[in-house]
Amino acid sequence: MILVKRTAEPAYLKKRAATWLLDLRTARKNKDKVLYKKIEARYRSTAVREALDKMFSGKCAYCEVVIAVVATGHIEHFRPKQKYPSLTFRWENLLLGCPTCNDGAHKGTKFPKARQNGPFIDPTREEPSKHIDFIYDPLSKLVLAKARTHRGQLVIETFGLNSRPDLLHSRTNYIRTLLAIKPEETTNQEYAELLAKARSGRTPYHAWINALGI
Ligand SMILES: [Zn+2]
Incomplete structure (x- = not known):
């Protein structure tokens, strides 16, 4: 794990994040789970994946393994989107994570309560x-x-x-x-x-x- 300087938010995300969040909130209000999941998945875009890949030199933010170029699905939410839905499309909450760090046996949706930055270490914010x-x-x-x-x-x-x-x-x-x-x-x-x-x-x-x- 190394300190990584966060790059600028991709224009693609910047342009759409606010609208996506509004759509997500509407789907939740209407208790439309299918639509909610569909909207929630919008962060999985090539533009976001490419920006993260560049920022992390193709490596997992946590364990530093090189992630295969074809593994497109591993955009990781530092604060899990299930617990912090308002951060689903927030650029500052996105990292590149390998499938193992991201799976349920490891980080998954875990994020124990902590007073400040923690419990885990976001390598774009802390050394x-x-x-x-x-x-x-x-x-x-x-x-x-x-x-x-x-x-x-x-x-x-x-x-x-x-x-x-x-x-x-x-x-x-x-x-x-x-x-x-x-x-x-x-x-x-x-x-x-x-x-x-x-x-x-x-x-x-x-x-x-x-x-x-x-
Ligand atoms: Zn990893």
């Missing part, structure tokens, strides 16, 4: 490393997230940042490969390119690349 340390554990030889705060712990547990085997192995293999490159080898073009690409931010697990000084 995640204030809450989570991104470490290489020499004992287990695993690349792990380690909580610095209560909210950091909640995020690690909810999103399974240390408990999803696929994520843990992919991340560990990637970072271990980078860590194993010796300084003298960076004159080798292949290694130099690998490091340059890793530092560019478009590759996965950038939080560790920053924290470990790769």
